[in-house]
Amino acid sequence: MSDLGENQSGSGEDGGSKAPYLAIDQVAASEYLEYIAKYPRSKQICICGHTVTSHHFWESSQGYTCKPNKSYCPCTSVNPVYFAPNACYFKRASHGPGMKHALTLGIVAMTKSGFSGEWLVPLKCRFDDCNDPDIVPAPVTRHKRISARPSEINVFLCRNHVIQLGGDLIW
Numbered sequence: 428m429s430d431l432g433e434n435q436s437g438s439g440e441d442g443g444s445k446a447p448y449l450a451i452d453q454v455a456a457s458e459y460l461e462y463i464a465k466y467p468r469s470k471q472i473c474i475c476g477h478t479v480t481s482h483h484f485w486e487s488s489q490g491y492t493c494k495p496n497k498s499y500c501p502c503t504s505v506n507p508v509y510f511a512p513n514a515c516y517f518k519r520a521s522h523g524p525g526m527k528h529a530l531t532l533g534i535v536a537m538t539k540s541g542f543s544g545e546w547l548v549p550l551k552c553r554f555d556d557c558n559d560p561d562i563v564p565a566p567v568t569r570h571k572r573i574s575a576r577p578s579e580i581n582v583f584l585c586r587n588h589v590i591q592l593g594g595d596l597i598w
């Protein structure tokens with residue numbers, strides 16, 4: 428890459444190089460436009476259980492912090508998995524997998540109030556070869572154990588894998 432702002436006027440007439448252009452795929456860009464019109468980022472829920480717009484990117488650390496309410500959530504990435512027509516219910520903290528997870532708590536609270544959401548991703552256990560259909564969100568530690576507190580890492584797991592990773596599930 429040449430220096431930003433340097434005008435390559437010294438290279439003479441157009442030597443066959445193309446003029447700069449907006450390098451996007453028109454079809455993909457148009458699909459993305461429709462996607463965010465249908466699913467605004469403020470109503471997309473990250474797997475941590477909070478809106479995408481609760482996450483803030485910090486240039487200094489090149490990472491995210493998630494702040495859905497007065498306290499911080501340790502989620503450091505953004506992984507939208509659910510669309511919530513009313514996102515105000517997604518401000519809770521996780522204290523375990525399944526029904527104790529912030530994503531579940533938000534979905535249940537919102538659904539009780541008469542709204543229905545939509546999954547943005549297929550529900551699948553994080554273990555590649557696992558096709559068990561009974562899926563729950565779970566906070567996991569860096570050592571791949573189920574956490575009883577909000578965690579940086581949140582994944583979908585089947586019931587068997589939650590138990591294998593040391594979690595207890597109350598359904």
Ligand SMILES: [Zn+2]
Nearest residue numbers: 473475502504
């Ligand atoms: Zn998150």
Ligand SMILES: [Zn+2]
Nearest residue numbers: 475477493500
């Ligand atoms: Zn969060």
Ligand SMILES: [Zn+2]
Nearest residue numbers: 552557585588
């Ligand atoms: Zn599994």
